[in-house]
Amino acid sequence: MSAASTARRRRGADELDVVAFERGSITSYAACGLPYYIGDEVESAESLIARSPEQHRANGIDVRLRHEVLGIDPGAGRIRVRDLDAGREHDEPYDRLLIATGAAPLRPQLPGIDLAGVFGLHTIPDALALRARLDGAESPARLRAVVVGGGYIGIEMVEALLARGCTVTLIHRGEQPMPTLDADMGERVAAALRALGVELRSDTDATGFVAGPDGRVAAVATESSEVPADVVVLGLGIRPRSELARDAGIAIGAGSGGITTDSSMATSAEGIWAAGDCVETHHRITGRPVFVALGTHANKQGRVAGINLSGGSARFPGVVGTAITKVASTEIARTGLDEREAATAGFAAVAATIEGSTRAGYYPAAAPIAIKVVAERGTGQLLGAQIVGGPGSGKRIDAVAVALWNDMTVDDFAQLDLAYAPPFSPVWDPLLIAARRVADLV
Numbered sequence: 001m002s003a004a005s006t007a008r009r010r011r012g013a014d015e016l017d018v019v020a021f022e023r024g025s026i027t028s029y030a031a032c033g034l035p036y037y038i039g040d041e042v043e044s045a046e047s048l049i050a051r052s053p054e055q056h057r058a059n060g061i062d063v064r065l066r067h068e069v070l071g072i073d074p075g076a077g078r079i080r081v082r083d084l085d086a087g088r089e090h091d092e093p094y095d096r097l098l099i100a101t102g103a104a105p106l107r108p109q110l111p112g113i114d115l116a117g118v119f120g121l122h123t124i125p126d127a128l129a130l131r132a133r134l135d136g137a138e139s140p141a142r143l144r145a146v147v148v149g150g151g152y153i154g155i156e157m158v159e160a161l162l163a164r165g166c167t168v169t170l171i172h173r174g175e176q177p178m179p180t181l182d183a184d185m186g187e188r189v190a191a192a193l194r195a196l197g198v199e200l201r202s203d204t205d206a207t208g209f210v211a212g213p214d215g216r217v218a219a220v221a222t223e224s225s226e227v228p229a230d231v232v233v234l235g236l237g238i239r240p241r242s243e244l245a246r247d248a249g250i251a252i253g254a255g256s257g258g259i260t261t262d263s264s265m266a267t268s269a270e271g272i273w274a275a276g277d278c279v280e281t282h283h284r285i286t287g288r289p290v291f292v293a294l295g296t297h298a299n300k301q302g303r304v305a306g307i308n309l310s311g312g313s314a315r316f317p318g319v320v321g322t323a324i325t326k327v328a329s330t331e332i333a334r335t336g337l338d339e340r341e342a343a344t345a346g347f348a349a350v351a352a353t354i355e356g357s358t359r360a361g362y363y364p365a366a367a368p369i370a371i372k373v374v375a376e377r378g379t380g381q382l383l384g385a386q387i388v389g390g391p392g393s394g395k396r397i398d399a400v401a402v403a404l405w406n407d408m409t410v411d412d413f414a415q416l417d418l419a420y421a422p423p424f425s426p427v428w429d430p431l432l433i434a435a436r437r438v439a440d441l442v
């Protein structure tokens with residue numbers, strides 16, 4: 001809908017018809033806010049809707065809800081559409097097409113995965129179903145919740161379920177939660193979770209879901225035991241929903257499975273663009289394609305596609321891998337490459353981790369912060385950073401993201417004129433100390 005709105009703003013109704021097919025019933029909502037709706041920090045699911053279908057229609061976009069696109073015929077310039085309510089199919093012609101089919105949550109066919117009480121969290125209807133379960137419980141405080149998957153959605157769901165008074169177990173693969181951090185930084189997240197009373201089952205795969213006498217889920221099975229559960233939330237990752245493009249003969253990235261585009265978001269097929277979670281994108285540091293499904297990129301790519309398919313010229317310059325989340329008061333952020341990614345990309349990397357304080361040590365509410373900086377040996381090129389710490393820690397990552405974007409060395413970074421006053425930072429910001437520490441190792 002970013003692309004549709006951009007195209008509509010640029011060209012009047014006399015020049016361009018804009019039609020959007022959506023198989024669901026909602027448009028333009030912030031999935032990013034769903035965990036906070038579950039946790040009751042956001043009061044209503046409606047408030048997550050940035051623009052309703054009616055608002056889009058008032059802006060001259062012909063939104064067709066409950067219409068699923070079944071196929072694309074690039075040669076003939078038409079798509080096959082099914083009206084899900086009427087049960088009818090028809091062909092719709094186009095001059096220019098945007099594919100923005102998003103990503104699909106992974107839902108492995110484990111025994112019992114469809115039991116009542118096992119929830120995913122990808123859409124507003126998913127969130128309403130989970131909220132209904134939590135709100136309908138006699139006392140949510142008695143509910144035993146198990147989150148399966150320790151990525152950022154799993155972590156955000158742990159926070160939400162704790163906020164609702166549940167006891168929470170996190171089952172995750174790997175040594176530490178947050179696989180987008182190096183294990184030593186992931187361990188800090190694990191410590192924060194344990195301090196919140198979360199039971200961690202590390203290096204553990206869910207192998208199935210066990211029904212209780214009432215037919216609802218009663219436990220999550222693992223190789224070694226069964227973990228009692230009244231509510232299960234899955235956060236097992238996602239994959240690009242690129243089947244429509246693949247079936248139409250459009251190029252798909254071999255490694256990522258996302259639709260391949262150039263920087264204008266054009267696909268390999270004439271007159272067809274793609275944007276959002278269904279595409280692979282350019283990583284500015286490795287120079288390789290990468291699948292990073294984030295709303296921040298989806299919105300920018302949608303705007304770029306909207307400009308280009310309405311006759312303008314814009315480009316999406318790629319990503320550096322910046323992301324942020326939190327669990328309770330612990331903020332977690334990363335950008336660029338972690339040590340493992342740097343090695344995989346062929347960099348000889350050095351890294352340093354420092355522990356500091358978010359504010360001047362004497363100032364109230366100063367909190368611990370740990371920062372790890374990764375650089376290239378020899379050149380001192382900044383490659384990435386990870387942050388885990390108290391309030392005020394996470395958004396510090398933006399300074400590193402800007403530096404990465406501009407190919408800075410850690411030596412240069414350590415000289416930066418960053419803001420200082422006691423309520424915000426120690427006189428030497430921990431970022432500068434971390435950069436200096438790694439610069440000494442380069």
Ligand SMILES: Cc1cc2nc3c(=O)[nH]c(=O)nc-3n(C[C@H](O)[C@H](O)[C@H](O)COP(=O)(O)OP(=O)(O)OC[C@H]3O[C@@H](n4cnc5c(N)ncnc54)[C@H](O)[C@@H]3O)c2cc1C
Binds near residue numbers: 024
């Ligand atoms: C719980 C959660 C938390 C998140 N938190 C963050 C965050 O903090 N920060 C961040 O940057 N990102 C976050 N994201 C990711 C962000 O929401 C996505 O990157 C973004 O929504 C992608 O937008 P999109 O338009 O590509 O896909 P979507 O928003 O998934 O939209 C795709 C649409 O296409 C429709 N569709 C698919 N196939 C068809 C078809 N064949 N015919 C018709 N319609 C079809 C779908 O119904 C869907 O409505 C989060 C996501 C979730 C689920």
